[in-house]
Each structure stands twice: as structure tokens, then as C-alpha cells.
Amino acid sequence: MKPVHVGLLGMGTVGGGTYAVLSRNAEEISRRAGRPIAITVAADRNLERIRAMTNGRCRVTDDAFAVVNDPAVEVVVELIGGYTVARDLVLSAIENGKHVVTANKALLAVHGNEIFAAAQKRGVIVAFEAAVAGGIPIVKALREGLSANRIEWVAGIINGTTNFILSEMRDKGISFAEALAGAQRLGYAEADPTFDIEGIDAAHKITLLASIAFGIPVQFARAHVEGISKLDAVDIRYAEYLGYRIKLLGLARKREDGVELRVHPTLIPNKRLIANVEGAMNAVLVKGDAVDTTLYYGKGAGAEPTASAVIADLVDVARAAATDPDNRVPHLAFQPDRLHDVPVLPIDQAETAGYLRLRVADRPGALADVTRILADCAISIDALLQREPEEGEGAADIILLTHVCRERQTLDAIARMEALPAVYGKVTRLRLENLQ
Amino acid sequence: MKPVHVGLLGMGTVGGGTYAVLSRNAEEISRRAGRPIAITVAADRNLERIRAMTNGRCRVTDDAFAVVNDPAVEVVVELIGGYTVARDLVLSAIENGKHVVTANKALLAVHGNEIFAAAQKRGVIVAFEAAVAGGIPIVKALREGLSANRIEWVAGIINGTTNFILSEMRDKGISFAEALAGAQRLGYAEADPTFDIEGIDAAHKITLLASIAFGIPVQFARAHVEGISKLDAVDIRYAEYLGYRIKLLGLARKREDGVELRVHPTLIPNKRLIANVEGAMNAVLVKGDAVDTTLYYGKGAGAEPTASAVIADLVDVARAAATDPDNRVPHLAFQPDRLHDVPVLPIDQAETAGYLRLRVADRPGALADVTRILADCAISIDALLQREPEEGEGAADIILLTHVCRERQTLDAIARMEALPAVYGKVTRLRLENLQ
Numbered sequence A, B: 001m002k003p004v005h006v007g008l009l010g011m012g013t014v015g016g017g018t019y020a021v022l023s024r025n026a027e028e029i030s031r032r033a034g035r036p037i038a039i040t041v042a043a044d045r046n047l048e049r050i051r052a053m054t055n056g057r058c059r060v061t062d063d064a065f066a067v068v069n070d071p072a073v074e075v076v077v078e079l080i081g082g083y084t085v086a087r088d089l090v091l092s093a094i095e096n097g098k099h100v101v102t103a104n105k106a107l108l109a110v111h112g113n114e115i116f117a118a119a120q121k122r123g124v125i126v127a128f129e130a131a132v133a134g135g136i137p138i139v140k141a142l143r144e145g146l147s148a149n150r151i152e153w154v155a156g157i158i159n160g161t162t163n164f165i166l167s168e169m170r171d172k173g174i175s176f177a178e179a180l181a182g183a184q185r186l187g188y189a190e191a192d193p194t195f196d197i198e199g200i201d202a203a204h205k206i207t208l209l210a211s212i213a214f215g216i217p218v219q220f221a222r223a224h225v226e227g228i229s230k231l232d233a234v235d236i237r238y239a240e241y242l243g244y245r246i247k248l249l250g251l252a253r254k255r256e257d258g259v260e261l262r263v264h265p266t267l268i269p270n271k272r273l274i275a276n277v278e279g280a281m282n283a284v285l286v287k288g289d290a291v292d293t294t295l296y297y298g299k300g301a302g303a304e305p306t307a308s309a310v311i312a313d314l315v316d317v318a319r320a321a322a323t324d325p326d327n328r329v330p331h332l333a334f335q336p337d338r339l340h341d342v343p344v345l346p347i348d349q350a351e352t353a354g355y356l357r358l359r360v361a362d363r364p365g366a367l368a369d370v371t372r373i374l375a376d377c378a379i380s381i382d383a384l385l386q387r388e389p390e391e392g393e394g395a396a397d398i399i400l401l402t403h404v405c406r407e408r409q410t411l412d413a414i415a416r417m418e419a420l421p422a423v424y425g426k427v428t429r430l431r432l433e434n435l436q
Helices: A013-024 A026-033 A047-054 A064-068 A085-095 A105-122 A138-145 A160-172 A176-185 A200-214 A233-241 A303-320 A366-376 A407-418 B013-024 B026-033 B047-054 B064-068 B085-095 B105-122 B138-145 B160-172 B176-185 B200-214 B233-241 B303-320 B366-376 B407-418
Strands: A004-009 A037-043 A059-061 A075-078 A099-102 A151-157 A244-255 A258-269 A281-288 A292-299 A351-361 A381-386 A395-406 A423-432 B004-009 B037-043 B059-061 B075-078 B099-102 B151-157 B244-255 B258-269 B281-288 B292-299 B351-361 B381-386 B395-406 B423-432
Touching: A004 A013, A004 A064, A004 A303, A013 A026, A013 A037, A013 A047, A013 A303, A026 A037, A026 A303, A037 A047, A037 A064, A037 A303, A047 A059, A059 A064, A064 A085, A075 A085, A075 A303, A085 A099, A085 A105, A099 A105, A099 A303, A105 A200, A138 A151, A138 A200, A138 A281, A138 A292, A138 B138, A138 B303, A151 A200, A160 A176, A160 A233, A160 A244, A160 A281, A200 A244, A200 A258, A233 A244, A233 A351, A233 A395, A233 A423, A303 B138, A351 A366, A351 A407, A366 A381, A366 A395, A366 A407, A395 A407, A395 A423, A407 A423, B004 B013, B004 B064, B004 B303, B013 B026, B013 B037, B013 B047, B013 B303, B026 B037, B026 B303, B037 B047, B037 B064, B037 B303, B047 B059, B059 B064, B064 B085, B075 B085, B075 B303, B085 B099, B085 B105, B099 B105, B099 B303, B105 B200, B138 B151, B138 B200, B138 B281, B138 B292, B151 B200, B160 B176, B160 B233, B160 B244, B160 B281, B200 B244, B200 B258, B233 B244, B233 B351, B233 B395, B233 B423, B351 B366, B351 B407, B366 B381, B366 B395, B366 B407, B395 B407, B395 B423, B407 B423
Parallel strands: A004 A037, A004 A075, A037 A059, A075 A099, A258 A423, B004 B037, B004 B075, B037 B059, B075 B099, B258 B423
Antiparallel strands: A151 A244, A151 A281, A244 A258, A281 A292, A292 B292, A351 A395, A351 A423, A381 A395, B151 B244, B151 B281, B244 B258, B281 B292, B351 B395, B351 B423, B381 B395
């Protein structure tokens, strides 16, 4: 059969990886797809780079808009990133009747509703497996593999940079700042690491996963986002002592009254497989009512793992392009006219178990005061650890694990504890998920 | 859109689960599929059972052949099992131009080439996600999610019964016989457990995974199959001491000269996520050249997890039925005219690391004789553990971990060791895979 003609936008890490894998595995891929996947034209601001890379085997240009307007191009692969030019390019490609494959989570988390609506109207596909968890085929698993299920929740370690930093903090007993510096030296963290360490990248991804899990529009602006930059190494140690690991978890949970959508450092029982995902690896845990929990694990970033997802999308597009749009897998897993406008709940309505660390005067009644406050706020204690004060310290750390309760109850209890004369300074609070 | 009309054959555990999930999640499923999935007729030998289950909401019959000949049926779901009647039913359904969804790994591992050829000829789909690893969408991941990759190997814990037994043996320090009896009491093992404990079920599954990973015909008869019934609890303890878990692993590896296809008890480093898959859970690890290793984990059996896979296939079939067969995902992942007839290698050409346990006289030179034999056979030693003999024993256990070598070298070395006067009885040998 005739080749699929692809226009590639952006020949950086992922673009270069995509080009390399498509070239190296051309035969294997066409044995599967039934036709070759051919890069017809590639665009990059750095013409020298793409000339060197493609070596005359495809046309090159530094004008990305020329590619989306090129009549020879059937599928545009957008690997430029960002919200602005990428949005214009993707919308232009759609307008021109071209299918789009993209790894751009930021773009889809922020402008996804507009982009998917445009694609739907024009009858083209926007495929985005590479936008979440790199090489792990989690979008396919959720949209197709688990289509029999009511999805109850999705929880993922979906940012490799932060997971690498957390692993280093735990393994080496170092601070966040030290671990970040190490990650930057090794290339696991960027010079400006904000998007990763503040949880924004993970929030983009869990926003997309929530939409395809529950059939709701993309609602990034309503996600609750906390990163790991304020995490204290001491809490990693206490969590370990109590049988937990701390991970930056993206979590989307369906409730009767809405959807919880949040990213924050989270204690997870170390018996769970996902708690043992270390280094820059990613993993996503999905709970469906029929299948129960399934886990998907692999490399969440990097040139070739991400290329693996981009190319899988290209093969899917090659197959689906010829079909009636009504028979394609819908962008957000559910038919566009049957998305539910379920609200994303504000964080103060979230329900989670918790971890509290407070510094308490070493005198009678201090612990009684603290536990009385929890009882008054209707919060049950699951575990309690009081460290013996070091000599001459006069104060002790108390660590409490609490049962599931509303965010508001926890904040109320913390405010009351901090008002106690026997409690010194701020109460450290982390969330805990059992993931069962 | 109009419903998809399904004929369901067999209303046992999986059939009942499929009916239950399709009923319970009807709205969620049709929101995804764009049309309802309707059970039009269900067949079971026990008419009372299906009447009670379906309660007048679909036609029932005790004649499965009436279903495959029913003009109203578009898709036949075969959940009867076995090689004989199931084969006739599936081939008849195909002949009648109906798509087939099946959970029957035995049927496909043994008669898959015939069945897929018939389906190809008639232009219908035979979908089999439920045949491997229950609710885990591993067939979809391999055939579609990883289509960019040259798959190097696939390794799976794909039989829940044996994994449950091995977990019990390790946790409780009990023998195989005790663990099997416990598994039977709890319903994790059947009254006649042969298919599970002797590795046959796992071999059916890894045979199918090998075909879709490498694009080769189904070759069950050439798989090497060893179960766990001869496994001694002492080896689980020694393996643990050396940092390994013993799992019944199905393994398919592509080599220059052919494919290794084998099922046997296997030592796996306990740092690997897959080594920590306990109880009746399943997990499959896939190594692709672009994506590196990815892992898929979940329930490998049970009514609703398996139903989850059956129904996902039904949704896929509902979508793909209207498309040109050339644009569908090929049954064995690769286009049928582009399967490679790569040979499955005989077990004596397998290459693995190994674990050897031998009982050696407590006298000078015994260990030197053993290690000399390994050197003569060009086998490198990776680790060695010699247990201090108990008082009055006069003999000690020696445990050796060896580097990767050919099966033949290992067997040769074992024969020579067993001929040594200082070695008592047989040498216990297990294979070891690093899975990296």
C-alpha cells in the first residue's frame, strides 16, 4: 500500500528520536502497519541540524507553517512544545484536514477542548499517546483496553524528574536542594525546573488522564497543584519508618458529587508496587470496577521512549484515517456528544488520609491536647509516632497518620493545633493515599 | 447508532461476568463505543442457569451451534474453553462471516494458525485480549501500543495459580504440596491442577505473546514447558538469601538465530518490580528497542477482570467491523503475508544464567573439583554460597549462581559434577533471568 506522508515539526530530542526510530525500524513498522510511514518533510529552526540528521532523505524547512499547509502532508507530528505557536500550528493543520500527532501535554491540558472540537468538526484525528507517561501506552489502555469499566480513580507517578529527586532524597538522605542540583547535573532536571518540581507538568498529564478516564472536558485550570520543593527530608524518613514512601502523585478520582483532580506529594504504603517505582521511571495505576487495579510502568521521557508513543499513534492514524470518523476511538475516550460536564471539586472538598508532623513541648498533656483536637474535628488516628526528645531538647516530634477525612477538617485541626501553646511552629501536613 | 448483536457461548464464570458487566456498565460502554453492545442470544448447557441469569432480557438456548448459525448474531463470544467443540464453533462462526471474541488460550495456542487463516480469508476478526493475562490489556499494548519497536523479549507471570502457590511457599515456608492444597481450598487451584502447575497454561499464553511480539506463527508444540511441582522450598529460601525470588516465568526472546520460547521456574532479582508481584496477580514485562522495558500488571483471571478484556474486544470489533479489513490491526500484530517463519529454538540452545544446588562432602578439595568443572565448561560463577554443615552432617550445601551460558554447557557441567565422588545425589538446577 502507499506510504503515509508525515510532516514532522521540531527535531529536538523527541523529534530526533522519532526520526531515528522510524528509520531504524522501518521494515518492522511497515510489517505491522501494512504500509510505510514516510517522513516527507521536517521543520526545525535549526536547518543545519535537520540537514545533518535527515541527510537528503526528506525535504527540510525552517518554516513550520509551510509543513501544515503542504498538500503532500497527511499527518502532522507536532513536537515543538509550548502553548502559542504550537496551538496555531495544530489548529492550522486541523483546518487543512490533516491528522495530528502530538506529545504536547501543556497544549492539550490548556487548549484541549478547543483543539478536540476543531478536530471533531473537521473529521480528523488528534492523537496524543506521547503526551502522558512517554513510552507507556496508558492513553490506549484507558481509552480502549479498559473500555468495559467504570473507572473509579487513576493515580500516577507521571513526572520522572521529581521521582528521580525523591528517590535520591530517600536513598542518600539528602535535601531537596541537593537532590535537585544532582538531577540538573545528570540532565534529569532542566536549568529552570519549575514546571517539573512544582507539579505543573504532572498536572497537565493527570488532567488529560482524568478526561479520558471519566469522559469529562479537559479542566486543567481547576486542578490542585503542589510540587515537592518544600518537602523536608525528615518527612521522607518518618514516612519510611511508618512503612510508606513519598511520591509526587497525580490523582483523579470520581466521586458521586464530582471529580477530584490533584497533584501533591503523597505517602503510599511501601507494599504497593507503585511505591517501588524509583528513579526517573513512570507508572500509572488505574482502578476500574470490573478489572480492579491495573498498573502500567515504563520510561516516561527520553528521545526513543517518547518516539515509541509518537510512532504508535502514527500507525493508529494510518489505520483509522480510512475509516468513518464515527467508528474511530473518540479523542477523550467517550463520544463527544456524550461527555459529562462533571465538576472538578475544589481542593477543600477533597477526601484523603493524612500525615501530620508537629513539634510539641515535652510536658504532660501536650499529646492529649493534640489528640483531643483531632477527636473534636472527627478525625480518626491511624498511627502515631512520638520520638523521644534528645537530651536538653525539651520538645519532641509527633507524627500522626489520620484516616480519610475532608480537607476542611484537616485544615481546621491544624489551625487549632498551631494555636496550642505546647505546639511549636507550623504543623507539616502531607496527604496519604492507600491506593487499594 | 444501532446496537452490536452478540451471541454468547458459555455462561460459566467468565460468561456470567461478561453478562453482568455488560448489563451494569451498559451506559458507560455505549458512551465510549457510540452504540450499545447487546447480548442477543446466550447459549449454555445449563438452561436453568442462563434463564435465571438473563431473566428474559435475551434469548437463551442450549445449542451453541444455533448461535453461530443465527443470522441475527454479528459477533460470537466463545467462552466455552477446550480444543474440540470450541474449535468447531469458532470455525463455523468465521465461516458464517461472524467476528469472534474468545478467551480461549488453549484453542489459539494449538489451532491459532488455522483459525487466523480462516478469519483472514473470510475478512472477519478473531479478538483474544482475554486469552492472555485476564484484564491486563497486554495484547493491545504489544500489537498497537508498542508497534514502533523491535521487541527483544517478553517475560510474564501469566498464571495466577502458580504465582499464588509460590508466594505461599515463600511467605509461610511451606512445601509445594501444602501450598497447592491451600490454593485448592481457596479456589485458586482446580481439583485437577495439572494445566496450571505444570506450566501448560502459561505456555499457551507465552506462545501467543511470542507470535504478536515477533510476528511469527503460533508454535505451541515447540515451547519448552516446566512447571513448579518439583520445586523444593529450600531453593526458595536460598534464592531469597541471594537476593532473588523464584517465579514461574513465561519467556519469549528473539535471537539472531531464532526465538526462545520457554516456561519454567526462574530466579529474578528481587529489585525488579516483577519479582514483587505476589499472590494470584499477573504481570508482563516487555523489552522493546525504542521504549526499553515496560510492565503491565493486574488480575490475570476471575469473572470480571476477564470480562473487562472480552468487552474491550467487543468495543474494538464494533468499531473495526465497518472498516476495510486491510486497515484493521492484524491478528498476530504483523500483516499475515509478512509473518516471518523464524524457528523456535530447541531448549538445548537456550541461553540463561543458572542456579545450582549440590550437596558436597565436607572435605578438602570438594569445592575445587566443582569449580574446576565449571571452568572446564567455560561457565563463569556469579555468586557462591556454601552453608556451614550442621554438626555431624559431614556434607554441606553449595549454591552457585552462574553467568549466562548455553543450556548444553550447564547440562554437561551437571553431569560431570554428579559423577564426582564428593557430590551426593542429584544437582538441583534452576534458571535465572536478570530481565534488564
